[in-house]
Amino acid sequence: MSFAKTQPWNWVDLERHITPDFQLFGFRPTDETGTPSPCQGCGVNPPTAYVKVYAPGRFDPATVRSGQPVDVDGRAGFFRPFGENTAPEPDGFRDATLTWEYADDAWATARGLTPVTAGRDRLLELARALRPDERTAVRAPLRLGAVPPQLPLVHVHTTYQPIYSPDSDVGTVLGFGPCVTLTKEQKCRDEAAPTGSLSVRILDRDEFTDGSHRAEVDRAIGGRAGRYDGSLFWAAILLAPGVYVQFDMDPPGESRSTETFERVLNSVAWAPDPGTQADWPPITDWVG
Numbered sequence: 001m002s003f004a005k006t007q008p009w010n011w012v013d014l015e016r017h018i019t020p021d022f023q024l025f026g027f028r029p030t031d032e033t034g035t036p037s038p039c040q041g042c043g044v045n046p047p048t049a050y051v052k053v054y055a056p057g058r059f060d061p062a063t064v065r066s067g068q069p070v071d072v073d074g075r076a077g078f079f080r081p082f083g084e085n086t087a088p089e090p091d092g093f094r095d096a097t098l099t100w101e102y103a104d105d106a107w108a109t110a111r112g113l114t115p116v117t118a119g120r121d122r123l124l125e126l127a128r129a130l131r132p133d134e135r136t137a138v139r140a141p142l143r144l145g146a147v148p149p150q151l152p153l154v155h156v157h158t159t160y161q162p163i164y165s166p167d168s169d170v171g172t173v174l175g176f177g178p179c180v181t182l183t184k185e186q187k188c189r190d191e192a193a194p195t196g197s198l199s200v201r202i203l204d205r206d207e208f209t210d211g212s213h214r215a216e217v218d219r220a221i222g223g224r225a226g227r228y229d230g231s232l233f234w235a236a237i238l239l240a241p242g243v244y245v246q247f248d249m250d251p252p253g254e255s256r257s258t259e260t261f262e263r264v265l266n267s268v269a270w271a272p273d274p275g276t277q278a279d280w281p282p283i284t285d286w287v288g
Contacts, residue, residue: 001023001053001130001131001132001133001134001135001136002131002134002136003025003126003129003130003131004129004131005129006129009129010029010030010031010125011027011028011029011030011049011125011126012027012028012029012030012045012161013025013026013027013160014026014027014028014045014046014047014159014160014161014163015047015157015158015159015160015163016156016157016158016160017155017156017157018138018155018156018157019154019155019156019180020055020154020180021054021055021058021180022052022053022054022055022058023052023053024050024051024052024053025050025051025052025053026046026047026049026050026163027047027048027049027050027051027117027126028045028046028047028048028049029048029049029116029117029122031116032048032114032116032117033116034048034114034115034116035048035114036048036113036114044162044163044164044165044166045161045162045163046163047113047163048112048113048114048116048117049110049111049112049113049117049122049123049126050109050110050111050113051108051109051110051111051126051127051130052108052109052111053102053108053130053132054106054107054108054109055106056103056104056105056106057105057106059106059107059109061078061099061101061107064078064080064097064099065078066078067079067080067097067099068080068081068120070098070100070120070124072098072100072102072124072127072128073128075100075101075102076100076101077098077099077100077101077127078098078099078100079096079097079098079099079120079123080096080097081096081118081120082095082096082112082115082118095111095112095113095118096111096112096117096118096119096120096123097109097110097111097112097123098110098111098120098123098124098127100127102130102132103132106132108127108130108132110123110124110126110127111123137282137283137284138156138158138172138282138283138284139277139280139281139282139283140172140174140200140202140280140281140283141202141239141240141243141245141270141271141274141277141280142200142202142222142245142268142269142270142271142274143268143269143281143285143286144200144264144267144268144286145267145268145269145286146263146264146266146267147176147198147264147267148195148260150178150195151176151177151178151195151196151197151198152176152177152178153174153175153176153283153287154175154176154177154178154179154180155173155174155175155180155181156172156173156174156175156283157172157173157175158171158172158173159171169201169203169204169205170203170204171201171202171203171204171205171244172201172202173199173200173201173202174199174200174201174202174283175197175198175199176197176198176199176200177192177195177196177197177198178191178192178195178197179191179192192250193252193253194252194253195252196249196250196251196252196253196255196260197249197250198247198248198249198250198261198264199247199248199249200245200246200247201244201245201246201247201248202243202244202245203244203245203246204242204243204244205242205244206238206241206242206244207238207244208227208236208238208244209236209246211227211229214229214232214234215229215231216228216229217229219235219265221235221237221245221247221265221268222237222268222269222270223270224237224239224270225237228265230258230261230262231256233248233249233250233251233258233261234246234247234248235247235261235265239270239274239275240274240275241275242275243274243275247261247264247265249261249264
């Protein structure tokens with residue numbers, strides 16, 4: 001899905017999460033000067049508005065119907081001003097929230113976290129720009145041919161600008177496992193203990209992350225020279241200028257066997273021209 005950025009478009013795209021149950025988009029207005037409250041470690045230019053688009057049947061609107069009725073492109077919606085939101089979404093905070101049915105039994109929320117984004121008209125800008133039926137491919141410079149079936153792709157997180165610090169990484173993280181840690185936290189960690197989990201980070205950087213704690217050795221990854229530390233289930237490669245790829249695995253249970261991790265690394269096939277992002281294959285080409 002995407003947003004129709006009809007001019008004047010006064011929002012900066014900062015991040016996007018894709019999970020089986022929802023997609024979450026983080027925005028910051030171009031005229032924003034504030035930060036969310038509470039804002040503990042939220043970064044240098046954190047999102048101050050979020051749009052969360054639920055898959056059909058994944059959101060119960062019963063708690064939001066007492067809000068002010070609004071129309072979103074002919075669809076029913078409800079608005080609760082800042083300080084009046086007591087619904088479970090979003091996570092107990094009292095942000096201004098616009099909730100609307102974007103398709104039959106399919107709902108979305110737009111949240112404003114500061115005075116600049118908390119107005120109904122400002123949230124309606126985002127709601128009316130949403131294009132839920134438009135497909136925007138997530139691309140990666142690789143294919144993985146041997147990801148274990150118990151580790152499906154459950155989370156894609158893309159950041160478009162530094163958020164957490166001026167030098168924080170920009171790029172895409174692919175998360176494989178039994179559940180999405182973004183939403184389930186300790187419960188998900190417990191679920192992942194028997195199966196393990198895997199992440200692939202595709203970042204815009206020209207050097208390896210700090211390796212002072214690693215015992216790295218040279219290792220070929222997909223036929224190209226990379227670095228590897230089996231004791232930490234870590235591997236990485238500088239694939240092209242501005243294209244850094246890192247693999248991290250949490251092994252299942254108490255296992256310290258690197259067999260599965262090695263199998264994943266041995267199955268890597270790189271895009272023919274990894275330095276040209278437009279030529280990267282969509283991950284849907286190799287993810288079931």
